[in-house]
Amino acid sequence: MECPFCEHPKAHKHSKTSAGHQRFRCPACRQTFTDTIDTLYYRRRLTPADIDSILQAHTEGVSLRGIARLTKHVYNTVVDVVRASSHKAQLVHNEEVKDVETEQVIADEMWSFVKKSRSDVPQKN
Numbered sequence: 001m002e003c004p005f006c007e008h009p010k011a012h013k014h015s016k017t018s019a020g021h022q023r024f025r026c027p028a029c030r031q032t033f034t035d036t037i038d039t040l041y042y043r044r045r046l047t048p049a050d051i052d053s054i055l056q057a058h059t060e061g062v063s064l065r066g067i068a069r070l071t072k073h074v075y076n077t078v079v080d081v082v083r084a085s086s087h088k089a090q091l092v093h094n095e096e097v098k099d100v101e102t103e104q105v106i107a108d109e110m111w112s113f114v115k116k117s118r119s120d121v122p123q124k125n
């Protein structure tokens with residue numbers, strides 16, 4: 001397996017994690033990692049099925065606390081999975097969506113904030 005840190009071609013098997021996943025160690029940079037590195041499953045105790053059900057519920061609009069109740073996971077775990085997947089999705093989007101030629105743009109929403117200074121607020125007399 002290629003080392004994801006220094007790209008050395010032959011990382012060796014190096015024991016297993018407490019969860020039973022194969023661990024590898026690079027002979028060049030001596031870093032250890034598992035084959036799920038750079039995925040949503042890396043260094044998580046949740047199974048891929050758990051993560052999938054959390055994200056499925058999130059896409060269907062279930063509240064984060066609702067997901068925590070339904071899947072019996074801790075709220076912060078649910079938030080962390082959703083946040084991590086959002087971050088990954090943003091990275092993929094930034095990598096894949098570049099230099100798109102457009103003639104028209106349809107904007108579903110446009111948000112703006114206009115600062116309000118204290119002098120603009122009507123004074124009560």
Ligand SMILES: [Zn+2]
Pocket residue numbers: 003004005006007008026027028029030031
């Ligand atoms: Zn390495």
